[in-house]
Amino acid sequence: MRTTVAIVGGGYGGITVAKALDEVTDVVLIEPRDTFVHNTAALRGLIDPQWTEQRLFLPYDRLLSRGQVIQDRAVRVDTRSITLASGMRIAADYIVLATGSTFPFPAKVDVDDSAAAKNKYRATHNALANADNVLLLGAGPVGLELAGEIKAAWADKAVTIVDPGRDIVAGDYPDEFRAELRRQLDALGVRLILGTSLREQPPSDAGEAKTFTATLHSGQQLTVDIWFRCFGVAPVTGYLADDLASARQENGHLKVTADLRLAGQQNVFAIGDITAIPEAKQAGAAEQHAAVVASNIRTLLHGGDELTTYQPGPAGIVLPLGPKGGATYAPGWHGYLDADAVSQIRQRSAARPNSLLHLDILDAEATSxxxxxxxxxxxYAEIFGLHQRHR
Ligand SMILES: Cc1cc2nc3c(=O)[nH]c(=O)nc-3n(C[C@H](O)[C@H](O)[C@H](O)COP(=O)(O)OP(=O)(O)OC[C@H]3O[C@@H](n4cnc5c(N)ncnc54)[C@H](O)[C@@H]3O)c2cc1C
Incomplete structure (x- = not known):
C-alpha cells in the first residue's frame, strides 16, 4: 500500500522535499500560488522588467513527474490531515510543513496570482524609474542588495539607507565583511545613516511615487520621492491546530527535534524559515532541511527508525550589490559550492591584491x-524543467 506525504508550501524547502520523494511515494504539494516565486532574484526583477517576465515566476507543472500540486491554501493542519481554504480535506501519512515567511514587497511577493504580482513589479518599477531620491529603511541584506541593484541600473539616483542599528547586516559575520560592503556602498555613492530612524511613518505607501520630507530622530531631514521597507520577516504558521499548535513559539517559529519533526510529533515535520533552529533563515538552509526530512521519511517508509539529524552550519552569506558587486562570507564553504568551483574561486581570489580569502571573505568578482x-x-529554471528558457 502506498503512503501519502503531504507537503504544505511550495517554496525552496517544499519543492526540494517534493522532488526528492516524487518517485518514492505519493506526494501532494499544497501551494496557493500559481507559480513558484524565485525570490532570490526578486530585487533584480524590480529593476529589470525582463527578469520579472522571464525568471522570477516558474510554473509548477513540470516540477514533479508523479506527484500532484494542489493550488490551494492550508487553513488547518492536524496530525493526520490538512484542511484547505476551498474546504477540501487531505488525509496524509506524513506531513511536511514548509510555509516559509513573508517579507515586505518587493523582496517577497504578497499576492498569489503571478499575473497580479508581475503587474505590481511593473508598476513599482515605473514609480522607481521616475524617482530621483530613494529611501530604503533597513540596512540588512535586503536593504543593501536593493541599494546595489538600484545603483547598478541608475547610477545617478540618490539612494539613502536608514537603520537604527549601529552597523549594517546584523549577524555573526566578521567586521571585515561589513567593512568590505561599506567600502563598495561608498564607492557606489549609497548614503548610509545608521543609529537613527524616522520620527514618523512616511505619508505614502512603500513603493508609491510621492515626494515627501522625512525627519529622523537624529534631527536630519531627507526629501525623497519613494521609499521601501527592507525589514520585517515573519514566519507563516497560523494554521496549526490542536496538538500541533503547542510547538509554536510566541514569535511564530516552530520548535523542531534534531531529526526535524515538529516537537512532540511522530509524523509531522517542519523545514525552512518557519523553524526555530538558531541559524540564518536562508533558502540554502531550507533545502538542507528538506534533504534531511526526505531521507527520514524514506527511512520511516521502509520501516526503519534510525533517523538523520540536522546540524546547522556556520553563518555564511552571499550578498550581491548589483550584478557585478557585493561580498560573500563563506566560512568553511559549508554547503555552498562544489569542490571544483571552490578551488577555481580560491585560486582566482587569492591572486587578487587585498584578497580577504584568509578570512573566508570573497570579493565582488567572486560574488558575481x-x-x-x-x-x-x-x-531553478532547470529544477522546474525550463532550462532552455534563458538561452
Ligand atoms: C530578496 C531576498 C533574497 C534572498 N536571497 C537568498 C539567497 O540568495 N540565498 C538564500 O539561501 N536565501 C535567500 N533568501 C532567503 C530565502 O528566500 C528564504 O530563506 C526562503 O524563501 C525560505 O524557504 P522556505 O521554503 O522556508 O519558504 P518560502 O520560500 O517562503 O516558501 C513558502 C511557501 O509556502 C507557501 N504558503 C504559505 N502559507 C501557506 C499555506 N497556509 N498553505 C500552503 N502554502 C502556503 C507560500 O506561498 C510559499 O510559496 C532571500 C530572501 C529575500 C527576501
Missing part, C-alpha cells in the same frame, strides 16, 4: 561569479 550575475535563475 558565484551568484550576483544570474542570481541562480538557471539552477
Amino acid at each position: 561569479q558565484f551568484k550576483g550575475a544570474d542570481l541562480m535563475t538557471d539552477v
Whole structure:
C-alpha cells in the first residue's frame, strides 16, 4: 500500500522535499500560488522588467513527474490531515510543513496570482524609474542588495539607507565583511545613516511615487520621492491546530527535534524559515532541511527508525550589490559550492591584491561569479524543467 506525504508550501524547502520523494511515494504539494516565486532574484526583477517576465515566476507543472500540486491554501493542519481554504480535506501519512515567511514587497511577493504580482513589479518599477531620491529603511541584506541593484541600473539616483542599528547586516559575520560592503556602498555613492530612524511613518505607501520630507530622530531631514521597507520577516504558521499548535513559539517559529519533526510529533515535520533552529533563515538552509526530512521519511517508509539529524552550519552569506558587486562570507564553504568551483574561486581570489580569502571573505568578482550575475535563475529554471528558457 502506498503512503501519502503531504507537503504544505511550495517554496525552496517544499519543492526540494517534493522532488526528492516524487518517485518514492505519493506526494501532494499544497501551494496557493500559481507559480513558484524565485525570490532570490526578486530585487533584480524590480529593476529589470525582463527578469520579472522571464525568471522570477516558474510554473509548477513540470516540477514533479508523479506527484500532484494542489493550488490551494492550508487553513488547518492536524496530525493526520490538512484542511484547505476551498474546504477540501487531505488525509496524509506524513506531513511536511514548509510555509516559509513573508517579507515586505518587493523582496517577497504578497499576492498569489503571478499575473497580479508581475503587474505590481511593473508598476513599482515605473514609480522607481521616475524617482530621483530613494529611501530604503533597513540596512540588512535586503536593504543593501536593493541599494546595489538600484545603483547598478541608475547610477545617478540618490539612494539613502536608514537603520537604527549601529552597523549594517546584523549577524555573526566578521567586521571585515561589513567593512568590505561599506567600502563598495561608498564607492557606489549609497548614503548610509545608521543609529537613527524616522520620527514618523512616511505619508505614502512603500513603493508609491510621492515626494515627501522625512525627519529622523537624529534631527536630519531627507526629501525623497519613494521609499521601501527592507525589514520585517515573519514566519507563516497560523494554521496549526490542536496538538500541533503547542510547538509554536510566541514569535511564530516552530520548535523542531534534531531529526526535524515538529516537537512532540511522530509524523509531522517542519523545514525552512518557519523553524526555530538558531541559524540564518536562508533558502540554502531550507533545502538542507528538506534533504534531511526526505531521507527520514524514506527511512520511516521502509520501516526503519534510525533517523538523520540536522546540524546547522556556520553563518555564511552571499550578498550581491548589483550584478557585478557585493561580498560573500563563506566560512568553511559549508554547503555552498562544489569542490571544483571552490578551488577555481580560491585560486582566482587569492591572486587578487587585498584578497580577504584568509578570512573566508570573497570579493565582488567572486560574488558575481558565484551568484550576483544570474542570481541562480538557471539552477531553478532547470529544477522546474525550463532550462532552455534563458538561452
Ligand atoms: C530578496 C531576498 C533574497 C534572498 N536571497 C537568498 C539567497 O540568495 N540565498 C538564500 O539561501 N536565501 C535567500 N533568501 C532567503 C530565502 O528566500 C528564504 O530563506 C526562503 O524563501 C525560505 O524557504 P522556505 O521554503 O522556508 O519558504 P518560502 O520560500 O517562503 O516558501 C513558502 C511557501 O509556502 C507557501 N504558503 C504559505 N502559507 C501557506 C499555506 N497556509 N498553505 C500552503 N502554502 C502556503 C507560500 O506561498 C510559499 O510559496 C532571500 C530572501 C529575500 C527576501
